[in-house]
Amino acid sequence: xxxxxxxxxxxxxxxxxxxxxxxxxxxxxxxxxxxxxxxxxxxxxxxxxxxxxxxxxxxxxxxxxxxxxxxxxxxxxxxxxxxxxxxxxxxxxxxxxxxxxxxxxxxxxxxxxxxxxxxxxxxxxxxxxxxxxxxxxxxxxxxxxxxxxxxxxxxxxxxxxxxxxxxxxxxxxxxxxxxxxxxxxxxxxxxxxxxxxxxxxxxxxxxxxxxxxxxxxx
Amino acid sequence: xxxxxxxxxxxxxxxxxxxxxxxxxxxxxxxxxxxxxxxxxxxxxxxxxxxxxxxxxxxxxxxxxxxxxxxxxxxxxxxxxxxxxxxxxxxxxxxxxxxxxxxxxxxxxxxxxxxxxxxxxxxxxxxxxxxxxxxxxxxxxxxxxxxxxxxxxxxxxxxxxxxxxxxxxxxxxxxxxxxxxxxxxxxxxxxxxxxxxxxxxxxxxxxxxxxxxxxxxx
DNA sequence: TTTATTTGGTTGTAAAAACAACCAAATTTT
DNA sequence: AAAATTTGGTTGTTTTTACAACCAAATAAA
Numbered sequence: 001x002x003x004x005x006x007x008x009x010x011x012x013x014x015x016x017x018x019x020x021x022x023x024x025x026x027x028x029x030x031x032x033x034x035x036x037x038x039x040x041x042x043x044x045x046x047x048x049x050x051x052x053x054x055x056x057x058x059x060x061x062x063x064x065x066x067x068x069x070x071x072x073x074x075x076x077x078x079x080x081x082x083x084x085x086x087x088x089x090x091x092x093x094x095x096x097x098x099x100x101x102x103x104x105x106x107x108x109x110x111x112x113x114x115x116x117x118x119x120x121x122x123x124x125x126x127x128x129x130x131x132x133x134x135x136x137x138x139x140x141x142x143x144x145x146x147x148x149x150x151x152x153x154x155x156x157x158x159x160x161x162x163x164x165x166x167x168x169x170x171x172x173x174x175x176x177x178x179x180x181x182x183x184x185x186x187x188x189x190x191x192x193x194x195x196x197x198x199x200x201x202x203x204x205x206x207x208x209x210x211x212x213x214x215x216x217x218x
Numbered sequence: 219x220x221x222x223x224x225x226x227x228x229x230x231x232x233x234x235x236x237x238x239x240x241x242x243x244x245x246x247x248x249x250x251x252x253x254x255x256x257x258x259x260x261x262x263x264x265x266x267x268x269x270x271x272x273x274x275x276x277x278x279x280x281x282x283x284x285x286x287x288x289x290x291x292x293x294x295x296x297x298x299x300x301x302x303x304x305x306x307x308x309x310x311x312x313x314x315x316x317x318x319x320x321x322x323x324x325x326x327x328x329x330x331x332x333x334x335x336x337x338x339x340x341x342x343x344x345x346x347x348x349x350x351x352x353x354x355x356x357x358x359x360x361x362x363x364x365x366x367x368x369x370x371x372x373x374x375x376x377x378x379x380x381x382x383x384x385x386x387x388x389x390x391x392x393x394x395x396x397x398x399x400x401x402x403x404x405x406x407x408x409x410x411x412x413x414x415x416x417x418x419x420x421x422x423x424x425x426x427x428x429x430x431x432x433x434x435x436x
Numbered sequence: 437t438t439t440a441t442t443t444g445g446t447t448g449t450a451a452a453a454a455c456a457a458c459c460a461a462a463t464t465t466t
Numbered sequence: 467a468a469a470a471t472t473t474g475g476t477t478g479t480t481t482t483t484a485c486a487a488c489c490a491a492a493t494a495a496a
Contacts (some may be wrong), residue, residue, distance in 0.1 A: 063366070071369045073362075085362060086309065088355035095362065136354050137306035143361040144291075144303060148281070150368035151289045151407040153484075154452075181474055189369040191454050196475050198453090212474095371454075372482070399444055409484050414445050416483090430444095 003032065006055055007107070010079040012135060015127045029110040034103065035059075041098040041106055042082075048094050050108035051083040052076075057104025060183070061096045072186035074142070075101075075178060087115060115197045139169045150189055155198040156186045156207075163208065163217050175215040221250065224273055225325070228297040230353060234347045242342045246327040253277075259316040259324055260300075268326035269301040270294075275322025278401070279314045281296050290404035292360070293319075293396060305333060362393045368407055373416040374425075376406045381426065381435050393433040 001097055004018045013021050032055065035041055042052060054076045061073040061082060073096055076082055082098055085091075116133075118125045145165050152158045162184075166175045175183065185192040202208045209216045222236045231239050250273065251264075253259055259277055260270060272294045286417040291314055294300055300316055303309075336343045346392040363383050370376045380402075384393045395402065414426060420426045427434045 069371070071366070073365070085355065085358045088352055089359055091359070093357075133351060133354070134306055136351070136358060137303065140354060140358055140361065141307055141309070141313075142301045143358065143365060147291070147361060147364055147368065148289070150365060153285075153287070153407065153409075156452095180472095181471095189371065191371075193455080193475080193477095194453050197477090200475070374482095398442095411445080411447095411485080412483050415447090418445070 001046065003105075007053070007079075010053075011168045012053065012079070012081055012128065012131045014131050016124060019125075020124050024128060025109065025160070027125070028113050029119075031108045033108070034105050035100040037100055037102050039100045039104075041100055041104070042094050044097040048083065048086040048092055049111050051081060051087060051111060051114055052098060053107040053109060054078055054080045054082075055105040057106075058101045059098050059104055059106075060101055061098055061168060062081075062186070063096050066153055068184050070186045071189065072179070073146075074181050075183075081132075081135055083111070084132060084139060087111060087132075091157065146187075155188065155190050155195060156202060158190065159195075159198065159202065160207070160217075162188065163215055166215075167217055175217070177210075177213040177215050179213075221273060221323075221325075225271070225297075228271075230271065230297070230299055230346065232340060232349050238342045238345075241326065242346060243325070245336075245343070246331050249330075250328045251324050251326070253318040253322045253324060255318055255320050257318045257322075259318055259322070260312050261304045261316040262313065263295050263311045265290045266301065266310055267305040267329050268313045269299060269305060270316060270330060270333055271325040271327060272296055272298045272300075273323040273325050275324075277322055277324075278319055279316055279320075280404070281314050287407075289407065290397075290401050293401075299350075299353055301329070302350060305329060305350075316338050364405075366392060373406065373413060374420060376408065377413075377416065377420065378425070378435075380406065381433055384433075385435055391435055393435070395428075395431040395433050397431075 004022060007013060008018050008021055009014075013024075016024065031050075035057075039210050042050075044063060058077050058078075059075060059076040059080075059082075063071045063073065065071060076098070083094075085095060086093075114128070117129070149161045149165070152161060163175055166177065167173060172178060179187060182192050183197060185195045188195065190198075199208075199210065203210065206218050208218055222240060225231060226236050226239055231242075232285050234242065249268075253275075262281060276296075276301075277294045277298075279294060281289045281291065283289060286427075294316070301312075303313060304311075332346070335347070367376050367379045367383070370379055381393055384395065385391060388394060397405060399414060400410050403413045406413065408416075417426075417428065421428065424436050426436055
C-alpha cells in the first residue's frame with residue numbers, strides 16, 4: 001500500500017486530497033523512516049526539529065524518572081501526531097521519549113516550515129494548521145482528563161475514572177483497555193502490584209469485572 | 219482607567235493596537251461584567267457560549283468532586299483566558315467552575331464568532347487566532363507540567379517538582395508561592411494537613427525553607 | 437478594640453500504597 | 467516442542483497518606 005493512500009484519511013489531513021498532501025509534505029520536507037519494536041523514535045531532550053506523524057504502527061510517549069519509575073503520557077497509534085506542544089512553544093527540545101511498541105512507520109515534518117505560514121497564504125498549509133488546532137484542542141482535553149484521573153486520591157478512584165472515560169470514548173460498557181497492566185500502572189502513576197491488588201479487590205466487590213484487557217463497569 | 223488601556227498589552231491581543239481591539243471585541247459581541255469575591259463567573263456544565271478574559275482581578279479554575287474534595291486546576295490572573303479547551307472541541311459545556319477570588323472584571327467573547335474565521339480574512343481575527351494558538355500551546359505545556367507533578371508518588375516529590383517549576387518560571391530560587399496552603403493541597407491533590415506535615419519535615423530535613431508563601435529550594 | 441473567621445501547623449490513628457519477593461500462566465524465541 | 471522471557475496476580479512488611487480533632491496565629495469584620 002502506497003504511503004499516500006495510508007495517510008490521506010488521517011484527521012490531520014482532513015480537507016486535503018492525495019495531491020494536496022503530496023505537495024504539502026514535500027513542502028514540509030517530510031522524511032519517512034521505519035522503526036522496529038523498542039526503537040527510540042525521539043529522545044527526551046533531543047533537539048525538537050520535526051513534528052512526528054505515525055503513518056502505521058504504535059508508539060508510547062514516556063518519561064523515565066530518576067527513581068526508576070516510568071511515566072506513560074499517552075499512546076500514539078496510526079494517524080497520531082506528536083510535537084504540537086513543542087511546535088509553538090519556546091522549548092527547543094522534545095519533552096518526552098517516543099518509543100515504538102511494534103514495527104512503526106513514521107513521517108517527520110520539518111518544524112520551521114510547519115510553523116511558518118506560507119507567504120502566498122496557501123490553502124493546504126492553512127487547512128493543515130486548522131486541523132492542528134483541532135488536534136491541540138483534543139490533546140488539551142485529554143490532558144485535562146489525565147489530570148482529573150491523577151487527582152483522585154485512591155487507586156480505586158483512578159481506575160474507575162479511567163474506565164469511565166474509556167467507556168465514553170468507546171461508547172460501550174465493555175471496555176477494551178489499550179494498556180498492559182504495567183502501562184496502566186505507569187499511566188495511573190501507581191505501583192503495578194498495588195494496582196493488580198486493587199483490581200482484584202474491585203472485582204471481588206463487584207465494582208468492575210475484567211478478563212485480560214476486556215473490562216466492564218458494573 | 220479605560221478598559222482598552224487595560225487590555226491592550228495582553229498577550230492575547232499582541233500585534234493589535236487599541237483601535238484594532240475595539241473593532242475586534244465589538245465584532246466578538248464582547249460583554250464586560252464585574253464579579254465580587256467568591257462569585258461564580260462560569261459554572262461547570264453550564265453551556266459554553268463565551269471565551270472568558272480576565273480584564274482585572276483573579277479567579278480560580280476548580281472542580282468540586284463528589285467526595286467533597288476540591289481540585290484546583292489553575293489560577294487566572296489579569297490577562298488570562300479561559301475556554302480555549304472548549305472552543306474547538308465538541309464539548310458544549312464548561313468543564314470546570316470559574317470562581318472569582320477577589321473583585322474581578324471579566325470580558326466575555328462570543329464563542330461562535332471567535333470560532334469562525336471572517337470571510338474577508340480580516341487580519342485582526344487572524345492575529346487573535348494566532349495568539350490563541352500560542353496560548354493553547356502554553357496551556358498544553360502547563361498541563362503537562364501538572365501531570366508530571368501529579369505523577370510523583372509522594373507528596374514530598376510533588377512539592378519539590380512544583381517548586382522547581384515555579385523557580386524556573388520566576389527565574390529565582392526565592393519562590394513566591396501563588397497558592398494558599400489549602401489551594402496548594404488542592405492543586406497537588408493531597409490532604410491539607412498531610413501537606414502541612416510534609417512541608418514541616420522537608421524544612422527540618424533542610425530540603426527547603428519557607429516562611430508564609432516565600433519558599434526557597436535548598 | 438473586640439469578636440469572628442480564616443488559615444496554617446501538630447498529633448494520633450486507621451487505611452492505603454509502595455516495595456520486594458515470589459509464583460503461575462501466557463507469550464515469544466529458539 | 468522446549469526454553470526463555472514477559473506478563474499478571476499474590477502476599478507480607480514498611481512507609482506514607484488520609485482523616486479527624488485540636489490549637490495558635492493572622493486576618494477580616496463588627
